[in-house]
Amino acid sequence: MRFKIPISISIVIGVGFIVLLGYFIDLPILVVMRQVLLQWAVALAAVALLVGLANLFNVHIRKVTERQKGAPYSLLLIVSLVITFGIGIIFGPTNEWSLWIFNNIQLPVESSLMGLLAVILVFASARILLRRVNLLSLVFLATVVVMLLGAAPILGFEIPGLHGSNGLRALIAQIPAVAGARGLLLGIGLGTIATGLRVLMGTDRPYGG
Amino acid sequence: MNLGDLSLFDLVGVLVGFGLTLMVFSYIFGDNVLFRSALHIFVGVSAGYAAVVAIYNIIWPQLIAPLLFGTQSERLFVVIPVALAGLLLFKITARYSALGNLTVAYLLGVGMAVAVGGAIVGTIFPQVLASTNLFEFSAGERSDNLWQFVKGATILFGTVVTLIYFHYGIRASSEQRASFRSWTEPVAWMGQIFIAITFGTIFAGVYTAALTAFIERLNFIGDFLLPMIFNL
Amino acid sequence: MVVSMGEVRCPMCGKVNPEELEVCRYCEARLKPLLGPIEPADTPEARETQKGAVTDWLDSLREQEDNELNDSPSKDLDIGEDLEEDSLTFMDTEAKTPEEDWLEGLRAENESEVEEESDAHGEHPDWFPDETSEPSDIPEWLSGIQRDDQAEEAVIFDDENRAEQDEAPIFESSIELEGSELEGQDITATFLPQEEGESATQADESRTFEDTPDDDELTVEPDGLNDELVSPPKGETEEQADHLESGEEIPEWLVGFVDGEKASTAELAEEAELEPEQTPEWLAELEDKAGLETPAAANDVENEEAEAKLDVVPTEQLDKEAEFDLLTSPGELQEEPPYTYDDEDVDLERGEVPEWLSGVPAQESEAGELLAEDDDADLAPADLPDWMESMRPVEAAAQAAPIFDKSDQSVESSGPLAGLRGVLPVEPEVAQLKKPSAYAIKLQVSDNQRKHADLFEELIGAEGVSVSVEPGAKSSSQFFLRIIIFLLLLLAVGWPIYTGSQDVELPELARGINEASQIINQLAVSEPVLLAIDYEPGFSGEMDAASAAVVDHLMIRGAYLAIVSSTPTGPAQAERLIKTVNIEAGHAYQAPAQYTNLGYVSGGQAGLLSFAQTPRRVTPFDLYGEPGWETASLENIQTLADFATVIVITDSPETARTWVEQVQPTLADTEMIMVVSAQAEPLVRPYYEGSPQPVRGLVTGLAGGAAYELGMPRTSLARYYWDAFSYGITMTVLLIIVGSTINSISRIMTSRKQTFRNKRE
Numbered sequence A: 001m002r003f004k005i006p007i008s009i010s011i012v013i014g015v016g017f018i019v020l021l022g023y024f025i026d027l028p029i030l031v032v033m034r035q036v037l038l039q040w041a042v043a044l045a046a047v048a049l050l051v052g053l054a055n056l057f058n059v060h061i062r063k064v065t066e067r068q069k070g071a072p073y074s075l076l077l078i079v080s081l082v083i084t085f086g087i088g089i090i091f092g093p094t095n096e097w098s099l100w101i102f103n104n105i106q107l108p109v110e111s112s113l114m115g116l117l118a119v120i121l122v123f124a125s126a127r128i129l130l131r132r133v134n135l136l137s138l139v140f141l142a143t144v145v146v147m148l149l150g151a152a153p154i155l156g157f158e159i160p161g162l163h164g165s166n167g168l169r170a171l172i173a174q175i176p177a178v179a180g181a182r183g184l185l186l187g188i189g190l191g192t193i194a195t196g197l198r199v200l201m202g203t204d205r206p207y208g209g
Numbered sequence B: 001m002n003l004g005d006l007s008l009f010d011l012v013g014v015l016v017g018f019g020l021t022l023m024v025f026s027y028i029f030g031d032n033v034l035f036r037s038a039l040h041i042f043v044g045v046s047a048g049y050a051a052v053v054a055i056y057n058i059i060w061p062q063l064i065a066p067l068l069f070g071t072q073s074e075r076l077f078v079v080i081p082v083a084l085a086g087l088l089l090f091k092i093t094a095r096y097s098a099l100g101n102l103t104v105a106y107l108l109g110v111g112m113a114v115a116v117g118g119a120i121v122g123t124i125f126p127q128v129l130a131s132t133n134l135f136e137f138s139a140g141e142r143s144d145n146l147w148q149f150v151k152g153a154t155i156l157f158g159t160v161v162t163l164i165y166f167h168y169g170i171r172a173s174s175e176q177r178a179s180f181r182s183w184t185e186p187v188a189w190m191g192q193i194f195i196a197i198t199f200g201t202i203f204a205g206v207y208t209a210a211l212t213a214f215i216e217r218l219n220f221i222g223d224f225l226l227p228m229i230f231n232l
Numbered sequence C: 001m002v003v004s005m006g007e008v009r010c011p012m013c014g015k016v017n018p019e020e021l022e023v024c025r026y027c028e029a030r031l032k033p034l035l036g037p038i039e040p041a042d043t044p045e046a047r048e049t050q051k052g053a054v055t056d057w058l059d060s061l062r063e064q065e066d067n068e069l070n071d072s073p074s075k076d077l078d079i080g081e082d083l084e085e086d087s088l089t090f091m092d093t094e095a096k097t098p099e100e101d102w103l104e105g106l107r108a109e110n111e112s113e114v115e116e117e118s119d120a121h122g123e124h125p126d127w128f129p130d131e132t133s134e135p136s137d138i139p140e141w142l143s144g145i146q147r148d149d150q151a152e153e154a155v156i157f158d159d160e161n162r163a164e165q166d167e168a169p170i171f172e173s174s175i176e177l178e179g180s181e182l183e184g185q186d187i188t189a190t191f192l193p194q195e196e197g198e199s200a201t202q203a204d205e206s207r208t209f210e211d212t213p214d215d216d217e218l219t220v221e222p223d224g225l226n227d228e229l230v231s232p233p234k235g236e237t238e239e240q241a242d243h244l245e246s247g248e249e250i251p252e253w254l255v256g257f258v259d260g261e262k263a264s265t266a267e268l269a270e271e272a273e274l275e276p277e278q279t280p281e282w283l284a285e286l287e288d289k290a291g292l293e294t295p296a297a298a299n300d301v302e303n304e305e306a307e308a309k310l311d312v313v314p315t316e317q318l319d320k321e322a323e324f325d326l327l328t329s330p331g332e333l334q335e336e337p338p339y340t341y342d343d344e345d346v347d348l349e350r351g352e353v354p355e356w357l358s359g360v361p362a363q364e365s366e367a368g369e370l371l372a373e374d375d376d377a378d379l380a381p382a383d384l385p386d387w388m389e390s391m392r393p394v395e396a397a398a399q400a401a402p403i404f405d406k407s408d409q410s411v412e413s414s415g416p417l418a419g420l421r422g423v424l425p426v427e428p429e430v431a432q433l434k435k436p437s438a439y440a441i442k443l444q445v446s447d448n449q450r451k452h453a454d455l456f457e458e459l460i461g462a463e464g465v466s467v468s469v470e471p472g473a474k475s476s477s478q479f480f481l482r483i484i485i486f487l488l489l490l491l492a493v494g495w496p497i498y499t500g501s502q503d504v505e506l507p508e509l510a511r512g513i514n515e516a517s518q519i520i521n522q523l524a525v526s527e528p529v530l531l532a533i534d535y536e537p538g539f540s541g542e543m544d545a546a547s548a549a550v551v552d553h554l555m556i557r558g559a560y561l562a563i564v565s566s567t568p569t570g571p572a573q574a575e576r577l578i579k580t581v582n583i584e585a586g587h588a589y590q591a592p593a594q595y596t597n598l599g600y601v602s603g604g605q606a607g608l609l610s611f612a613q614t615p616r617r618v619t620p621f622d623l624y625g626e627p628g629w630e631t632a633s634l635e636n637i638q639t640l641a642d643f644a645t646v647i648v649i650t651d652s653p654e655t656a657r658t659w660v661e662q663v664q665p666t667l668a669d670t671e672m673i674m675v676v677s678a679q680a681e682p683l684v685r686p687y688y689e690g691s692p693q694p695v696r697g698l699v700t701g702l703a704g705g706a707a708y709e710l711g712m713p714r715t716s717l718a719r720y721y722w723d724a725f726s727y728g729i730t731m732t733v734l735l736i737i738v739g740s741t742i743n744s745i746s747r748i749m750t751s752r753k754q755t756f757r758n759k760r761e
Helices: A005-021 A028-065 A071-091 A096-126 A135-151 A168-174 A176-200 B008-029 B033-069 B072-092 B097-133 B142-167 B182-231 C044-068 C102-121 C159-164 C187-191 C222-229 C234-246 C252-272 C281-290 C295-303 C315-321 C367-372 C386-391 C393-397 C447-461 C476-499 C511-521 C537-557 C570-585 C605-613 C653-666 C681-688 C701-710 C717-760
Strands: C002-004 C007-009 C016-018 C184-186 C528-534 C560-565 C595-600 C645-650 C671-676 C697-700
Touching: A005 A028, A005 A176, A005 B097, A028 A071, A028 B033, A028 B072, A028 B097, A028 C605, A071 A096, A071 B033, A096 B008, A096 B033, A096 B182, A096 C476, A096 C537, A096 C570, A096 C717, A135 A168, A135 B182, A135 C717, A168 A176, A168 B182, A168 C681, A176 B097, A176 B142, A176 B182, A176 C681, B008 B033, B008 B182, B008 C476, B033 B072, B033 C570, B033 C595, B072 B097, B097 B142, B097 C605, B097 C653, B097 C681, B142 B182, B182 C476, B182 C537, B182 C681, B182 C701, B182 C717, C476 C717, C511 C537, C511 C671, C511 C697, C511 C701, C528 C537, C528 C570, C528 C653, C537 C570, C537 C645, C537 C671, C537 C697, C537 C701, C537 C717, C560 C570, C570 C595, C605 C653, C645 C653, C653 C671, C653 C681, C671 C681, C671 C701, C681 C697, C697 C701, C701 C717
Parallel strands: C528 C560, C528 C645, C560 C595, C645 C671, C671 C697
Antiparallel strands: C002 C007, C007 C016
């Protein structure tokens, strides 16, 4: 059973242009409509999060029932999900049990993963020149070294010209890095505008239309 | 951290955290069961907690509570989003997932409009103005103005060449690599330099964040182990 | 016509074809006429009828010719209206009558012309009689005619062969004289070889030559022939007489003949008319071959016997006895007596051979071979008139040797053509019942195709099969290198932590940190501050250290904190941060007195925009389910612009950008401060640098937090981590430099070895 394509497109176009026009036109009726639409979107986004969670559950439950490769890990995931969800639904997200789970399971694992990243990044940065040696890779590596050196004192000593608000690190961070980042932001903005307008005009239909 | 001051509840929690930290750090020796188990537990816990927060903070107070306990106007207000939410739940099933296309279309329409409006109002205009306003000279010293001019010119130049590298004149087909037009090639090359510097800065920032997390974990382990070691 | 050795000219289109072809490759005309066996009717009645019929009209013709011989050379030969191509009819004559052969009379007339041609070509045509030949001699070709029961082929004369013959056979077919060169001429003088002084009507022998019925070009159409010979139609006769009387439209050679014809037409109509049962044998054969059913032929059909076959006359005899020259001028035609067949005594059915046939040796070889033995050099090439040449393309293109079709060896067993070989089937092939050819059901596949099909099948079969990839051999160097790096970092970071060192100098206050500090310093007590905590638990180590001083500063100022988050874990993170700062800084911030945790705002950008416009509607309750906007500090808050300041603590550049894009435009005069991770700083700084300035204060990572603590009366997490951070950074830089140097040298060495190896190769 499929919804007719024109309905979806008309919804996208209608809703999208009402919200978009609110950025530039200050009409009371438009403001009200925009607020209502945005409010509904917030609620529906939360429901979408639940749908994603349910899909995750289905995938791993299928792995367990079909005895696929990695089924024990999927079982572990399902058990932890069910327990966390159950405790949270029963006691609330701010309950000490929920917070205990968050503070003693989620946070340590995630922080540890981030700490492990430090070792991996050192290992990878040391091998950059082994894989590719060109001007760009040299510039990249040099920037990394300078920025790291300027992030903190070396063995407790600040190097003049490198550290400080007028040092090289600050200079790189304030001028060429800003220029490149600004170009990236503008590019991201332009791409967002192009992609968004394509969806709003119905050219792209990622919603299954 | 004094383990003796911790309740049993907290002590178990610390122990669990400590164990999970070691399980994750075991990846140094290669991929193993401990690391994978810790990872799957983390995914399950984070997904479950996120669902609880969504239900408690959004779905219940904004959709279900008004429908059940709200006034007439509040109920009328939430009828449409409740209906859309119900259709969206069909996305869980493969057979009737098409019923959720309507809600997805609604969310996409709102999301795209917000993204476009925010990009125009919040990024394009301010960033363009910021690039040009760098040449606003204050009534300060001339050397400051000169430095301001050089700084502004460099930032403007870097912005332009970065944009040229990403968005100008590149057409790649399946048969040939992407190539620049002749006159933009040296300019795009300079844009690559600015991008390399930016990415180097980002890489350094990521590493500092990771190193800080590493430090925090080691601090945690130290707080846990050292009292145990020295108190034995 | 043979153009050169190995090539043949098509009689229809005139184009050159290879000798071995039987059909022209341009117009698909037959190059080598098919000559079927000639099987004459062997019924005695048919023979007698033919005999009688031939005898009567020939006799009448002879008489007429004798009467008119002195006047003008004329021919009693009744020639029909149309000349069919290659319609050569030769009649076997019995022994010559005492009267001179009318053909010999023709020969005499043509002899002079032949001599002229021979002078021109340097040779006498074979078929034209020599001067030394005795007119009284029976032409060899006539006497040598034999019937060959096994003969399957017929002789095809080409112009060259005919020219070589001493005596040319008479072809009794109609010739259109109108407008031709021979108009008005004595046709007998043209066609019938005559000796000098002899009358063409004295020819006592004539010969009919039948072509195979399969050859359309050579097919004899006895319609006109039969009518002319047996019973000239009155109408035609009269027309012909009128036509002939004009004397202007007919060739000269036919004039005499026509004159004679006038007188004889009536007689012919009366006397020459033969009853169907009196059709001459040779004529009956022609009719049978043509498929016509004369009464005589019908009798033959009923008998279902093979027709009498005409023996193939040896070409040698033909050459000698030919008295016929198509190429000679009409004036040279001599009158020849019509052919008289009086071989009534011979009963062919009993195998008796006529006298005139007795002298002819049996010839079983192919006529084509006989013809091939002809000496083309004996005959002078004849110059055919255009109209003659166009009428007889087969002769012009036919090869010297006749070609006999041996494909069909079956003998027709029924019908009027019974006994003949090479007969076209009555029924079309499609109607003939025959066993359908068996075709193999199995697909015929070549070896190459089979190979390709097998390969394709393997590819498809392997599509869904996952190929197990053997894990590559783990590089032990990478394993140990990773462990070494970990241990070195552990040493660099762990030692300050273990020792609790705080000796490293904190960084100086940056402009962004200074501005943020100034904004917070301007806050009044209980002034509402929106605190957005949007970082993941994984960045909690850095972000807690970076934001702890800021939150401490806010708590010191007594600001009322309204905490919100756009990530699901944000509320929990917020609670943890507040608790940490409370512990570290000694504060006692509690909800809802000092802060309110408004919880999670879903929807990303849309949610933040909605929250910015209608925060009360989006987050009506706090994290504990209590109304979140009923406190004194928040009761007057309608929009985010009503907050004193907005502080965003985030690790993600995208979240920071979303806050800047969606929320900052609605803040009006409310200032926004950002506490970001070091990884987000490059993409957030553009919002801080320049004018307009959406972000008024910027605190970046652990260094920012540590720098912020410089202005605070107490230290916090950043100070704890700073020494470890410093030593860790140093070790990191050292590892990167050393590792890069070693790898660069290794790469250079490898490339040099490769270059040297390549040069050596």
